[in-house]
Each structure stands twice: as structure tokens, then as C-alpha cells.
Amino acid sequence: MKLVKSLLLGSAAGFAAVAGAQAADLPSRKAAPVEYVRVCSAYGAGFFYIPGTETCLRVGGRVRAEYTVGTRYGEGQDAYGTRSRGRLNVDARTATAYGTLRTFFRYELTVSSGFYAGTIGGNQGIIAPGQARNGQGGPGTASNLDLAFVQFGPITAGRAQSFFDFYANDFGFSTLRTADSRLNLLAYTATFGSGFSATVSLEDRNTGTGQRENGVVSPLGTAAVLGQDFPDVVASLRVDQGWGSAQLSGAITQRNISNTGPLFNASKDEMGFAIQGGVKINLPMLAAGDVLFLQAAYADGALGYLGWGGQFGSGRQTTAVAGNQLVINDFGVSAFGNTKSATGWSIVAAFRHFWTPQLRTEIYGSYSELSLGYTLAAQAVPGVVSRPLDPKEMILAGNLIWSPVSGLDIGLEVIYTRTELKQAVLAANNAGARPVLAAGGRLVKSDDAVAARFRIQRDF
Known part of the structure; x- marks a missing residue:
């Protein structure tokens, strides 16, 4: 029995030795290293390293729901509007021997209806006396590569905020008459220390949002803007320090204008310019986060830099009615072929005050005046010689915004606008037509509007 037991134990030991030797001959497998996402703190909160690279990435965005009611100008027009907007931001940055390499894009999708349709920046507060407001604003989807x-x-290339802009509708739910445009540009920025910098930028206003180059008009014959020889040239000098910021900026634009009529047939180059100065003052002595903006601008042959587009007044236009639009042009040509530029100026003020860290108020406004030169009233009043309308406009707005948690805003805003014209115009009726005085039409020289908006917005 002892002999059998010894044989069994010896056999088991032999098998174990052989098995161990065979196992030692097999190739070993090591677990692949795990690439963890690392936080990148070099550029602020929210950035992380793209695995396997030294590039820091931040993905963010916004969702906005907005509802508005306002002054109704005709029975065919809606007195309210709704809007939904989604925004995606992607920001990638890499430290290099030449400085930070940054790429950024922002894409937006918006669905609007009612009073938002056809308005300037979605702002139904911007009006024009006698303007036709006709037709319900059906739902419309707009996509926009914003940046x-x-x-x-020192190089900035692509679609970016114009370097002319300073207060670019930073506060509020509505728009003011101020330079605020994202467009295609190529810019060089030099920094001098202590927060001082200077920028020279070539900017294509034809790709801008809101303030493109305005047109040209002639009381006789046909006037048109032809091709440009070069994009707008913008230069700015800026300082950013603990007390706030200040900027002085200027722009030069070139236009080739053709003019064809019974007394003339010629084309010529015309130059326009704009200049703007602004200051932003931090007011921590009132409350943390309090800020005051003050800004003034002047333009000659470049009214887009004041925030004026090719027409003023909001709402749906009735194109079937001749002379329905009240137009804004940068240049006018007389019956003798003489060219005269339109000029204008504007002032802007905006103030933000925090009542508590979660509750704030924004009060802002703008006032502007234009002198339109040879641009006459778009539709004549019987018995009255047409003159330039030379509008004067005031916009005032205020809101109250509650932020119960970080990134969430719930707010209500009221906006008031008043516009005055140098010459009375025929008022449009509910159908969008402008009946003459003999047919029961009426004249209007000034008008005002009131609107309110409610917004819920989440930024992340």
C-alpha cells in the first residue's frame, strides 16, 4: 500500500513539473495601457486633453427658448412670436513655441415664428413710421455658422467678430444700433504689455451678419454698386486692465458706383469711413460683476458700422406694393451725376447691476441720427416734394434676470423704440397698401413701439 501511494505521489509531481515547464514556454500577454482623459487647466474651466495629444478641447453650447409680444401694426400680423435656438461651441487650443494655436467654431440652429419673422436681429422694437406689417410669420428654420x-x-483668420466692434450687444435680449458683425477676415494683432494691443484687419463686409455694405440710389436713371477693389480696412487700439477696457477703432471702405441716366453715364470710386470709441468700466464698488459701457460712433458712406442695414423698420414686407420699403443707402447720386455720401452718428450706453449673485438687471439704449444725402423718400406724398427721410431713432430696454443655478437664466425684458422722420410718409393700411390722401390715406411722421420678451436659457 505504501508502495502504491508513493508511486501516485511521484507521478503527480512529475505531471506538475511537465505542465509548469510547458506553461513557461507560452507567450505572455500584458494588458494594454489605458489612456485616461486628463483635465487641462491652462485655459480655464471645462478644458480637457484630447487623448494621445497635447491639445486641450472644450465643448459647450446653449439652448434658448423665447417668447415675445409687441405692438401690432396690422390685422394680418401676429401680435406674438416664439423662438427656439440651439448652439454648439468647440474650442481647441495647443501651446506652441510661437504662442497658443487656437481653433474655434460656433454653429446655431434657430426656429422662429410670428413677430420674429423678417425682423432686424429678431428685434421687433426697431420700427419705421408708416411701414407695412403684413402677413403672419410662419415657422422658419435658420442655420448659421456664427464663428x-x-x-x-498674432494672426486671426476665418469668420470672427469684427475688430471694429466694441459694445456688440453684450447685454439684453434685443439689438441696438451698434456695430456687431461676424464676418470673414484676416487680422494681425500686436501686444505691447500692460494690456495694450493694436490690430489691423482686412474684413469682408459682404459676409457679415447684420451690417453689410448698403446700396446706392439715384432719383433719375439707375445707380448700382459694382465690384470692390479691396475689402474694408479696419484698425483698432485697445487696452484691457483691472478697471475695465477701452477701444478706439476706425474703418475705411471702397465702393465702385455706376450711374446711368438721361444726363449722365459714368462710374466712379467712392470711399467711406467710420470711427468709434468706447469704454467699459468695472464697478465692483456697487456689486461684484457690475459693468458700465459707453460708446460713440460716426460714419460717412459706411452706415453699416452704426448698425443700420439696407432698410429700417421690422416686420413682413409687402413686395407687391411699390415703394413699400423705407431704404437706407450709403451713397446717393443726383440727376446731374454728382455723388453724395450719407452720414450718421450714434451713442450707446449699457449698465449691468447684480442685486444678488443670482439676480441682475440690465438697462441699455441707443440714439442715432442719419443724414441721407440724395436718398429721397421711397414713396412720394401727393403735393409734397420728396426729401431725404433722415431718421432719428431712440431704443431703450431693461430686464430682470434670475439665475437660480449656474448656467441657467430666466428673464423678462421690455423694450421701447421711437423713430422720427424729417418728412411725413403715407401710412400703410392692414393690407400693406399706402392709399393716397384722396382715397382715405393718412400721413405719419413719427412712430413708437413697445414689446416684451420672456426667455429661458441654459449655457453649458
Whole structure:
């Protein structure tokens, strides 16, 4: 029995030795290293390293729900409007020997209806006396590549905020008459220390949002803007310090104008310019986060830099009615072929005050005046010689915004607008037509509007 037991134990030991030797001959497998996402703190909160690279990435966005009611100008028009907007931001940055390499893009999708349709920046407060407001604003979807640029050291290239802009509708739910445009540009920025910098930028206003180059008009014959020889040239000098910021900016634009009529047939180059100065003052002595903006601008042959587009007044236009639009042009040509530029100026003020860290108020407004030169009233009043309308406009707005948690805003805003014209115009009726005085029409020289908006917005 002892002999059998010894044989069994010896056999088991032998098998174990052989098995161990065979196992030692097999190739070993090591677990692949795990690439964890690392936080990148070099550029602020929310950035992380793209695995396997030294590039820091931040993905964010916004969702906005908005509802508005306002002054109704005709029975065919809705007295309310709704809007939903989604925004995606992608920001990638890499530290290099030449400075930070940054790429950024922002894409938006918006669905609007009612009073938002056809308005300037969705702002039904901007009005024009006698303007036709006709037709319900059905739902419409708009897509917008708002920003898409590369920054490498001092170079900025792509679609970016104009370097002319300072207060670019930073506060509020509505728009003011101020320079605020994203467009295609190529810019060089030099920094001098202590927060001082200077920028020279070539900017294509034809790709801008809101303030494109305005047209040209002639009381006789046909006037048109032909091709440009070069994009707008913008220069700015800026300082950013603990007390706030200040900027002085200027722009030069060139237009080739053709003019054809019974007394003339010629084309010529015309130059326009704009200049703007602004200051932003931090007011921590009132409350943390309090800010005051003050800004003034002047333009000659470049009214887009004041925030004036090719027409003023909001609402749906009735194109079937001749002379229905009240137009804004940068240049006018007389019956003798003489060219005269339109000029204008504007002032802007905006104030933000925090009542508590979660409750704030924004009060802002603008006032502007235009002198339109040879641009006559778009529709004549019987018995009255047409003159330039030369509008004067005041916009005032205020809101109260509650932020119960970080990134969430719930607010209510009221906006008031008043516009005055140099010459009375025929008022449009509910159908959008402008009946003459003999047919029961009436004249209007000034008008005002009141609107309110409720907004819920989440930024992340």
C-alpha cells in the first residue's frame, strides 16, 4: 500500500513539473495601457486633453427658448412670436513655441415664428413710421455658422467678430444700433504689455451678419454698386486692465458706383469711413460683476458700422406694393451725376447691476441720427416734394434676470423704440397698401413701439 501511494505521489509531481515547464514556454500577454482623459487647466474651466495629444478641447453650447409680444401694426400680423435656438461651441487650443494655436467654431440652429419673422436681429422694437406689417410669420428654420476662425500667435483668420466692434450687444435680449458683425477676415494683432494691443484687419463686409455694405440710389436713371477693389480696412487700439477696457477703432471702405441716366453715364470710386470709441468700466464698488459701457460712433458712406442695414423698420414686407420699403443707402447720386455720401452718428450706453449673485438687471439704449444725402423718400406724398427721410431713432430696454443655478437664466425684458422722420410718409393700411390722401390715406411722421420678451436659457 505504501508502495502504491508513493508511486501516485511521484507521478503527480512529475505531471506538475511537465505542465509548469510547458506553461513557461507560452507567450505572455500584458494588458494594454489605458489612456485616461486628463483635465487641462491652462485655459480655464471645462478644458480637457484630447487623448494621445497635447491639445486641450472644450465643448459647450446653449439652448434658448423665447417668447415675445409687441405692438401690432396690422390685422394680418401676429401680435406674438416664439423662438427656439440651439448652439454648439468647440474650442481647441495647443501651446506652441510661437504662442497658443487656437481653433474655434460656433454653429446655431434657430426656429422662429410670428413677430420674429423678417425682423432686424429678431428685434421687433426697431420700427419705421408708416411701414407695412403684413402677413403672419410662419415657422422658419435658420442655420448659421456664427464663428469659425484660427488664431496662431498674432494672426486671426476665418469668420470672427469684427475688430471694429466694441459694445456688440453684450447685454439684453434685443439689438441696438451698434456695430456687431461676424464676418470673414484676416487680422494681425500686436501686444505691447500692460494690456495694450493694436490690430489691423482686412474684413469682408459682404459676409457679415447684420451690417453689410448698403446700396446706392439715384432719383433719375439707375445707380448700382459694382465690384470692390479691396475689402474694408479696419484698425483698432485697445487696452484691457483691472478697471475695465477701452477701444478706439476706425474703418475705411471702397465702393465702385455706376450711374446711368438721361444726363449722365459714368462710374466712379467712392470711399467711406467710420470711427468709434468706447469704454467699459468695472464697478465692483456697487456689486461684484457690475459693468458700465459707453460708446460713440460716426460714419460717412459706411452706415453699416452704426448698425443700420439696407432698410429700417421690422416686420413682413409687402413686395407687391411699390415703394413699400423705407431704404437706407450709403451713397446717393443726383440727376446731374454728382455723388453724395450719407452720414450718421450714434451713442450707446449699457449698465449691468447684480442685486444678488443670482439676480441682475440690465438697462441699455441707443440714439442715432442719419443724414441721407440724395436718398429721397421711397414713396412720394401727393403735393409734397420728396426729401431725404433722415431718421432719428431712440431704443431703450431693461430686464430682470434670475439665475437660480449656474448656467441657467430666466428673464423678462421690455423694450421701447421711437423713430422720427424729417418728412411725413403715407401710412400703410392692414393690407400693406399706402392709399393716397384722396382715397382715405393718412400721413405719419413719427412712430413708437413697445414689446416684451420672456426667455429661458441654459449655457453649458
